[in-house]
Amino acid sequence: MRTHATDIEHMFVYQGGKVKETEASRLEFARSSLREMPKREPTTDELRRVQHERTTEEHAAIDSSITPDEERQHRRRTEKSVYLERMLAARERSERERGGD
Numbered sequence: 620m621r622t623h624a625t626d627i628e629h630m631f632v633y634q635g636g637k638v639k640e641t642e643a644s645r646l647e648f649a650r651s652s653l654r655e656m657p658k659r660e661p662t663t664d665e666l667r668r669v670q671h672e673r674t675t676e677e678h679a680a681i682d683s684s685i686t687p688d689e690e691r692q693h694r695r696r697t698e699k700s701v702y703l704e705r706m707l708a709a710r711e712r713s714e715r716e717r718g719g720d
Contacts, residue, residue, distance in 0.1 A: 663714060667707040674700035 661669075677696040684690035 663711045670704045
């Protein structure tokens with residue numbers, strides 16, 4: 620009988636003559652795969668579009684709010700999205716002036 624296991628065997632647990640992958644090994648495989656994948660940063664334009672959508676959604680949600688607290692929450696989220704849209708617009712202008720990164 621062997622006293623050590625190969626790397627592949629470490630990923631599996633033998634149960635009743637069958638090989639069963641463990642949850643931990645699946646998570647480790649997913650983590651290692653994610654580390655190897657290059658991450659792409661969203662462009663300023665993409666971020667602005669997302670913020671515009673959020674602003675529109677939150678603004679629409681104000682009218683459908685049931686409680687005053689919910690309405691305040693949607694108003695605050697709308698204000699935050701508008702602020703972020705302005706900051707992204709400034710960033711976009713800055714990028715254009717620099718030569719567009």
